[in-house]
Structures are given as structure tokens and as C-alpha cells.
Amino acid sequence: MPDYLVRLVQVHESFRKTELQSLADLNRVEIEFVKYAEDSPFCIVRLSDDAAARSVITRNILSYGIYELWGQGVDYDSLHASVKQMSPQIWAQYHKSPFRFTMDSYRGSRSMLEQFPIIESFAYLDFKGPVRVRDAEASFTIFEDYEHNGPSPKYLYLGRFVAASGRQAKTTYDLKKRHYISTTSMDAELALLTANIALAAPGKFFYDPFMGTGGFPLACAHYGAVVCGSDIDGRSIRGTGGSARRGQTGKKDVAMNFVQYGLQSRYLGGFVSDLTNTPLRIPTVESGAGYLDGIVCDPPYGIREGLKVLGHREKLEDFERQTHQDRFKEAGYIPPKRPYSFTAIQDDILAFASDTLVEGGRLSMWMPTANDEDVELVIPMHPCLELLSTCVQPFNKWSRRLLTYRRLPESEVSKDAMEYAKKEYEQGVKASELNDFRRKYFEGFREFEKSRQEGATSENFSEAKGLRGINKGNCSCN
Amino acid sequence: MKLLTLNFLTCAIKTCKSSPLSFPLHPREVELEILETDYNAVFLRNILPRLEWEALRVLAGELGLPSLPESSPDVSSLSTSSEEDDSETPTQVAQDLHRLLLETCIKEGKLVCGCCGHEYAVKEGVANFLLPGHLV
Numbered sequence A: 001m002p003d004y005l006v007r008l009v010q011v012h013e014s015f016r017k018t019e020l021q022s023l024a025d026l027n028r029v030e031i032e033f034v035k036y037a038e039d040s041p042f043c044i045v046r047l048s049d050d051a052a053a054r055s056v057i058t059r060n061i062l063s064y065g066i067y068e069l070w071g072q073g074v075d076y077d078s079l080h081a082s083v084k085q086m087s088p089q090i091w092a093q094y095h096k097s098p099f100r101f102t103m104d105s106y107r108g109s110r111s112m113l114e115q116f117p118i119i120e121s122f123a124y125l126d127f128k129g130p131v132r133v134r135d136a137e138a139s140f141t142i143f144e145d146y147e148h149n150g151p152s153p154k155y156l157y158l159g160r161f162v163a164a165s166g167r168q169a170k171t172t173y174d175l176k177k178r179h180y181i182s183t184t185s186m187d188a189e190l191a192l193l194t195a196n197i198a199l200a201a202p203g204k205f206f207y208d209p210f211m212g213t214g215g216f217p218l219a220c221a222h223y224g225a226v227v228c229g230s231d232i233d234g235r236s237i238r239g240t241g242g243s244a245r246r247g248q249t250g251k252k253d254v255a256m257n258f259v260q261y262g263l264q265s266r267y268l269g270g271f272v273s274d275l276t277n278t279p280l281r282i283p284t285v286e287s288g289a290g291y292l293d294g295i296v297c298d299p300p301y302g303i304r305e306g307l308k309v310l311g312h313r314e315k316l317e318d319f320e321r322q323t324h325q326d327r328f329k330e331a332g333y334i335p336p337k338r339p340y341s342f343t344a345i346q347d348d349i350l351a352f353a354s355d356t357l358v359e360g361g362r363l364s365m366w367m368p369t370a371n372d373e374d375v376e377l378v379i380p381m382h383p384c385l386e387l388l389s390t391c392v393q394p395f396n397k398w399s400r401r402l403l404t405y406r407r408l409p410e411s412e413v414s415k416d417a418m419e420y421a422k423k424e425y426e427q428g429v430k431a432s433e434l435n436d437f438r439r440k441y442f443e444g445f446r447e448f449e450k451s452r453q454e455g456a457t458s459e460n461f462s463e464a465k466g467l468r469g470i471n472k473g474n475c476s477c478n
Numbered sequence B: 001m002k003l004l005t006l007n008f009l010t011c012a013i014k015t016c017k018s019s020p021l022s023f024p025l026h027p028r029e030v031e032l033e034i035l036e037t038d039y040n041a042v043f044l045r046n047i048l049p050r051l052e053w054e055a056l057r058v059l060a061g062e063l064g065l066p067s068l069p070e071s072s073p074d075v076s077s078l079s080t081s082s083e084e085d086d087s088e089t090p091t092q093v094a095q096d097l098h099r100l101l102l103e104t105c106i107k108e109g110k111l112v113c114g115c116c117g118h119e120y121a122v123k124e125g126v127a128n129f130l131l132p133g134h135l136v
């Protein structure tokens, strides 16, 4: 199998391999990572052919493109030697093709004047076709990898261009140009990435139980899935809660976001509901298997994002119950809500996913964590779900993780694990053990909350702002 | 909300969920709307085996829409392929299903649970499943 060079972007590093692997899984192609490092934008993978390479990259968000690797080395001498050793059997294929050469210097730069002799030094490839800046049949790039401020490149590659990535979608879906957003709208790049990792694709059915302004369902619909979503806050779906964008007035809602991108035919609709009292049908052994191909979500964090579920803080007196019963049909009636535990909602999401996903379906869920060494990181688990990947987006004192699980086929679910999980709940071990974790956990967020309130002065705030499109002011989904 | 959604929705009250009466929810006083959409062959093929067919028949009946065959059509009956150019043409069954599931939308109205009688309102196409205080 030939080697290919993936020219990655140097952001969201820990998501890059997972995204490539997911897109390989989606297209059912084998991918082998030959060379990969978190601190490098050059990754070498082994794939069966150009078609496989194309299928893995055309939707990819965290790369620019993929190239057939023709050679590599620590300097130009060793690069040329490598090219002469690795690829001479394929040179002839491009003997008469219109072609072009470009250079891509990572953390370095080359003037036109410098580039010319470098490109000339590959004359032994003996290409006789015309040079074309546009529509070249064969396009070659010389990649240079520099140390930070390094005088000369530390490593070089020569690649033949195979396919460009799908990174331009990040611009298309940019929150700055989105019709309707809120303070917790997921950044477009991360939403698209999540949809890729969850394997959203034509023919599939995806759901977001915490849809807010619909960032994830939009991203999934972009990749061809039919989607729906829900949120406990009806104003976020109907758009009557006010917009996060200054000066934004007039009717704005999630449905219009779908119209903006021409995706309304894939939007089943949004409904108002609490995940812990979901109206979605829960298949039982008799009623058959799950029906969702994927669930993608960013659950509320529990402080200002208003993690609430339906219910009462204290047990209702009879007369209070009666008041609800008498009043609930009145306009403006607000169903009572109570605060809820962050870890409990995660367990609820996993249980829901296990019930409703088709076998092999994926759950991709964001989870914030405090970067505190004393806090043991608890990754929620479920016997029917296999944890596939954990990607981390670090901030100062906290980080966000994207956890991705696969619904195991019934035949692979361990019966012992099922029994064990049941017991754990019955004995209440889980909740009490996690108390300390929870406390520390939320302490870690104060910084984030504070920076949000204070405005754009702190460095951490601008970081958060860049990533989530946060504006000053109150969260609209409380 | 597109009608397909109703094939996955039941009563939000936990004790109703186990009763067969809670599914499907019954539309009342609804205003329907047709939003034309691109025919989605691959989705229809995948979703058909996951549908609760009987519930769909009940729904079509209650909405006064053309009635559906007694049992779910086979996935293979959704298209006919032409010998010449490999192209696939949706059959009438497939077109009808597409219209019902993906083009017919509930704009306003109520969805009623057949078990407890609770009514869920649909406004501007958005159904509200939040339970009032005495039901949680």
C-alpha cells in the first residue's frame, strides 16, 4: 500500500488522528498511521490507493489536503535520494502531464527567488508536460518543516496532490455569519469535527438532545444526515429568547438556520423536552432495536448554562399539586424545574444512547473537566457502549473533552458488566464517591465563569470567546 | 415538524411509556403544511425497516391522509432500476412515503396520549413535551 502525506492544520491537535480514523471507518477503508506527532502538521498514513485517500480527506476539517508521498529526508540531498529510491517507477505516468510545483514551508518562508532553484533541483523527474498554474493534471508540493525560528528546514517531503480537505466548511458555517446564535452556540469548526467523528452521513438519522441553536444538527445535516433536536428551553428553538448577537432583531429561530444553508429538507424539526423525561420512544427487547445512527451533544455544564430537569426541589404539598393541575393550561404557565447533577445527566445520556442507537451507532458528547491533578477524571461508562476516543481541548484551568462511544452489537455486550452496572446504582456507590469530584470539578469552572462575566480583558476569556462565540451578557438558555 | 418525527415520539410521562396506548400520539385539531423537499432515496431505504408501521398507518388514518398498505413495503419495492443506465426511479409507494414522512409537517395543533390523555401543544411547528408540575 502506498504512503500518503496528510498536511494537517496545527490546531485541535488531539482531534486530528481521531478525525482521520473516523473518516476511514465511515468509508470502510484501512488506514495505518506510519508517522504522526502532536507537534507536527505532517502525518504519514498508509492507504490502499488514491480513491481511499480521497474518501478520507474530502470531508476532513483538520487538514488542508492529502498527497501521495514521493520522498522525504532531513535535507535536500536526502530528499532527492529518497525520491529516486521511492518513486521512480511512477514518474513516467506524469511524463507528459500538464504539471506544477509549489512549496509549503511550515514555520518558515521562501521567496519566489529562493523557490525557483529548489524546484529546478527536481528536474531529474524529467516531466515534459507544460507548466500550468491552474488545472494542472499533476500538482507537486515540496514541504519544508522548520523549527520555530529555525534558519533552515529540519525535514522535507515531496508529495503529489491527491485531494483537498473539506476545511472550507468551517468558513461557510462560521458563527459570525450564522443567522441565529446564542451564547453557547458551538463553534462551527468543532461542530463539524464532531459530526465527522460521529460519522454523520447521507441516509443516517442523527439527534441532539441539547440542541440550543442547533449547531450540531446543522453540521450533521451538512454531511447528509437527516436530523432532529430538542432542548428544555423552548425559546432557544423558537428563537424568542433573544439573540446573542448585538443589534440582532426580528424573528430568528433554528429552522431559519437550516434554511440559511439550504438544509431544511434534512431537518425533521425541533421539540421542547427534558432529556430525563424524554418523549422519544425507548425500544424494549420486544419492540426491537434502536433507530438513531448518531447522537451528538454538548450537555449543559451545570452553572450558568442552567442544568435543570423537570421536577420540584421539594416534595409537593397536595394544594401545590392542585394549583399546577388547575393552572397548567394557562398561557405563560412555566413547568417547575429543579437543579440536577452533572454526572447524573451524563449517565442519563449514556443510558439513552444505549437504548436508542442502532448497533454500531455513535454517541459523541462534550464534557468539561477541571485540570486539577487531585481530581480523578471520571469518564462515564456504560456496558453497551464502547469508548472509542477521547479528544481534549485544553484551556487554562479547565478543558473540554469530546468523548465518542460506539453502541456495541447485542452479541458483544458483556452480561456480567450489565449486572455489575445495575448493582452499582442500587448500592448508591456512584453518587457518594463522586461528591468530592463534583466539588472540585465546579471549582475549576469558576475561572471560566468569572472570565465570561468580566468581559474580554482576560486571556482566558478571549480564548473561550474564540472557540464558542461567546458574547458578554447573560446566557440565554438559563 | 415533519410527520416522520411522530414515529419516534410517545408520551413523556414515564408510567405511560410502558403502555401500548401511549404510542403513537394522536394528532388533534392540527394544521398541516406541505414543505417540498428533495427526494432522499438512501434515507428512505435506511429508515423504512426502523419504522413502527402500524403507528404510521394509524397516524395517516387519523389525519385523513391516503391510507397505507397493511404491512410495511419491502425496501426493494422503493425503486425500479433501469437496465440501460443503472439509474433508479422511485416507485409510487416510495414517493407516497416521502411525501408523508418528509414533506408533510404539523404546524399547529395538539398531540394527545392515548393512555393518560395529556395533550402536548404544537406551536409554529415546535411540539412542547415539558410536563406540568403535577405530572413529574
Ligand SMILES: C[S@@+](CC[C@H](N)C(=O)[O-])C[C@H]1O[C@@H](n2cnc3c(N)ncnc32)[C@H](O)[C@@H]1O
Pocket (backbone or CB within 6 Å): A182, A184, A185, A186, A209, A210, A211, A212, A213, A214, A215, A216, A230, A231, A232, A233, A236, A273, A274, A275, A276, A297, A298, A299, A300, A301, A305, A306, A307, A308, A309, A310, A477, A478
Ligand atoms: C451548552 S448548550 C448547547 C448549545 C448547542 N450545542 C448550540 O450549538 O447551540 C446546553 C443546552 O442544554 C439545554 N438543557 C439544559 N438542561 C436540559 C435538559 N435537562 N434537557 C434538555 N436540554 C437541556 C440548555 O437549554 C442549553 O440550550
Ligand SMILES: [Zn+2]
Pocket (backbone or CB within 6 Å): B011, B012, B013, B016, B022, B113, B114, B115, B116, B117, B118
Ligand atoms: Zn401519557
